[in-house]
Amino acid sequence: MVCIFATYTGYQYINRSKTNKKGLIILTYHSISNEIEPDETVTPEEFERQLHYIKKNYKVISLEEAVGYLKTDFEKISGSIVITFDDGYSDNYHNAYPLLKKYNFPATIFLVSDFIENNGNKYLSLSQVNEMKNNNISFGSHTISHRILARLTNEEVVKEIKDSKDVLESKLSKKISSFAYPIGTRADFNDETMEIVKTCKYACACSNMYGMNGKNADIFALKRIGIETTDNFFIFKKKLNGALNILSFKDTKFFQKLKRIFF
Incomplete structure (x- = not known):
């Protein structure tokens, strides 16, 4: 349904759109691997192709730097990209990390605290995290x-948000200032969730609501652009230049109501 709507309303716009560098782009990656699972997996070869394109056309800044600009000096955001990874797959260390170092790009990885060293080799180990934290990775x-917060009681939400911060700060001996909502659509967190994030003294929070972040962006509901297995290089470039911002309609209350009715 989303694809049909986007194709019908946006095809001509996609083809004539030029690069939009006025808003902050935050990219969401998950797994960087040749094993195509989950659906958000990007191969190392494609990931490097994407990084090479970013290097030529944008400037990559850290999430912390971006939040500072959003608060105080939005004009410095122009042409900037933030790279993030959700879940903390071990291939982020084996496949993404060497390429990020090659291009000298900072990135942020959002960790599920219970997954560290508790899921075999699927997720990052503490030693891998500690190595990366000293090399441009936050x-x-x-x-x-990784439970969906909107489905939990307030007490459970506080535990998920506060305790994960405490555990990570203890294990990494470093302040944890950013948060990412699991799944991250507007249906997966609410205003109460955002208030708890603020109360727990995070500096920002990332959603997976689609789009760029403008001058009045809510730093506790930052939009991101997910990079998926099915994205060819053409689609990747169009996601970056804003031609596919039409996809942000799927995060509106109207669409969420339609989704509940029909799906």
Whole structure:
């Protein structure tokens, strides 16, 4: 349904759109691997192609730097991209990290605290995290267990948000200032969730609502652009230049109501 709407309303716009560098772009990656699972997996070869394109056309800044600009000096955001990863897959260390170092790009990885060293080799180990934290990679919280926060009681939400921060700060011996909502659509967190994030003294929070972040962006509901397995290079470039911002309609209350009715 989303694709049909986007194709019908946006095809001509996509083809004539030029690069839009006025808003902050935050990219969401998950797994960087040749094993195409989950759906958000990007191969190392494609990931490097994307990084090479970014290097030529944008400037990559850290999430912390971006939040500072959003608060005080939005004009410095122009042409900037932030790179983030959700869940903390071990291939972020084996496949993404060497390429990020090659291009000298900072990135933020959002960790599920219970997954560290508790899921075999699927997720990052503490030693891998500690190596990366000293080499231009920052870490944020993605809760304790990756449960959808909007479905939990307030007490459970506080535990997921606060305890994950405490655990990560203890393990990494470093302040954790950023948070990412699990799944991250507007249906997966609410205003109460955002208030709890603020109360727990995070500096910002990332959603997976689609789009760029403008001058009045809510730093506790930052939009991101997800990079998926099915994105060819043409689609990747169009996501970056704003031609596919029409996809942000799927995060509106109207669409969420339609989704509940029909799906």
